[in-house]
Amino acid sequence: MKLEKWNGALLVSLSLALGVAGGYGFAYQRMSAAPNAVAEQDINTVPERKALYWYDPMYPQQKFDKPGKSPFMDMQLVPQYASGAGDRATVSIDPGLTQNLGLRFATVTRGTFHSSLDVTGVLALNERDVAVIQARTVGFVERVYAHAPGDVLNANAALADILVPEWAAAQTEFLALKRNGDAELLAAARQRLRLTGMPAALITQIERSGKVQPYLTLTSPIAGVLQALNVRTGMTVATGDTLARVNGLSSVWLLVAVPESHAGTITVGQTVEARLPAFPGTVLNGEVSAILPETSADSRTLRVRVELPNPDGHLRPGLTAQVRLNRSSEHSVLWVPSEAVIRTGRRALVMLAEDTGHYRPVEVQPGQESDGKTAILKGLEEGWKVVTSGQFLLDSEASLKGIVASTEDESPPSAAAAGIHEADGDKSGSQP
Structure with a gap:
């Protein structure tokens, strides 16, 4: 059992x-x-996929031509494949997460680009509106009127009285010929008075009064500020001596300091708006009249001259002003919001929004920037959409994936193409 x-x-x-x-x-x-x-x-x-290169996700700017272990991190290198014929690698984001990530977009626009540059300026005298008073003959200073350099003068203001002995004999001869009634001799005597430097107004006064006038009163031919007065009582003056200098105030110069980085954007005739702290709420309009040829070695600025009218004389040299230089492009240009441009230091990128949920970095050549807009000289086309908010998140993702960015007119990236994003740090990593 x-x-x-x-x-x-x-x-x-x-x-x-x-x-x-x-x-x-x-x-x-x-x-x-x-x-x-x-x-x-x-x-x-x-189909068989061919790797363009291998990279370390933590150090994507360094590329290797064969797989292996990363020399930077304790991990294997990751292959980067071509995305397809005629296409570049993109960053993919679930469309449902677009709002959660705070992504915003803008359209590349073509049109007239209005730019402005805010700089500072200082009022100065108009050096073209200058009157120089010189002695026309030898004489003696008999009287100096109560004026000093810096005084503001009216037109025809008296400066000094000068005794001219030579004029006394010539005037006496002229009056004698006038009494004789010889017209030809009288004309010759009148010409002699002119050659001695006697003003025409003084000759007329002598002819009407019949009295000798050996004194010359120096007057200011224009209204303005007295820059120099080189006469004193008892002095002897010689022919050609500069006795006074007067600078007009009917217009003033506004000297504007433009940074050298914007020197190429300034043109003669460009409209200018100036605001002075001395006159709040007042806007002075003018035009660029001259661009000086030299750049200041100390401040690295270009001096631009603007001429402003000063009919009431309130604009005084030395006053400071906040200046806005306005300019409109002669031709239509492409522009995007400035916040869409990612500046890496050596080049500029934008994140291009393609089909739903796909984004691609594109290298661009930025131009002028003004009022939150940046002109794009190369890299984009009208009507394309770019990311204006959240682009740095996409940029980081593209950097981690080692995605290569290039301009639109370049061929698709090859294994030897440079990385899209520059990173600070040692770039001397080599193939292990």
Whole structure:
């Protein structure tokens, strides 16, 4: 009885063992056959992908031409594949997360670009409106009127009285000929008075009064500020001596300091708005009259001259002003909001929004920037959409993936192409 039970148990154990072995063998055959079937299907349906290069996600600017271990981090290098014929790699974001990420967009616009530049300026005298008073003959200073340099004078203001002995004899001869009535001799005598430097107004006065006038009163020919007065009572003056200098105030110069980085954008005739702290709420309008040829070596600024009218004389040299230089482009240009431009230090990028959820970095050449807008000289086309908010998040993602950015007129990136984003740090990493 015991022997029969033992035999039955042995038969059951052998059956179980055979069943397990058979099941394992069948499963092994199926598992071995499955990869081959999948491999055959992949070969028939999926084209072979060729890696452009390998990179370390934590140091994407360094590229390697074969796989291996990263020399920077304890990890394997990651391959970067081409995205497809004629296409560049993009960053993919679920469209449903666009609002959560705070992404905003703007359209590349073409039109007239109005720019302005805010700088500072200082009022100065108009050096073209200057009167120089010189002695026309030898004389003696008899009287100096109460004026000093810096005084503001009216036109024809008296400066000094000068005694001219030579004039006394010439005037006496002229009056004698006038009484004789010889017209030709009188004309010759009148010409002699002119040659001695006598003003025409004084000759007329002598002819009308019949009295000798040996004194010359120096007067200011224009209204303005007295710059110099070189006469004193008792002095002897010679022909050609400069006795006084007067600078007019009917107009003043506004000298504007323009940074050298904007020197190429300034043109003669450009409209200018000036606001002076001395006159709050007053806006003075003018035009650029001259661009001086030299740049200040100390401040690295270009001096621009603006002429402003000063009919009431309130504008005084030395006053400071806040100046806005306005300019409109002669031709229509492409522009985007300035916040869309990512400046890396050596070049500028924008994140281009393509089909839904795909974004691509594009290198651009920025131009002028004004009022929150930046002109784009190269890299974009009208109607394209760019990211204006959240682009730095996309930029970081593209950097981690090692995505290459290039301008639109360049060929698709190759394995030797440079990385899109410059990073601070050691770039001397080499192939392990």
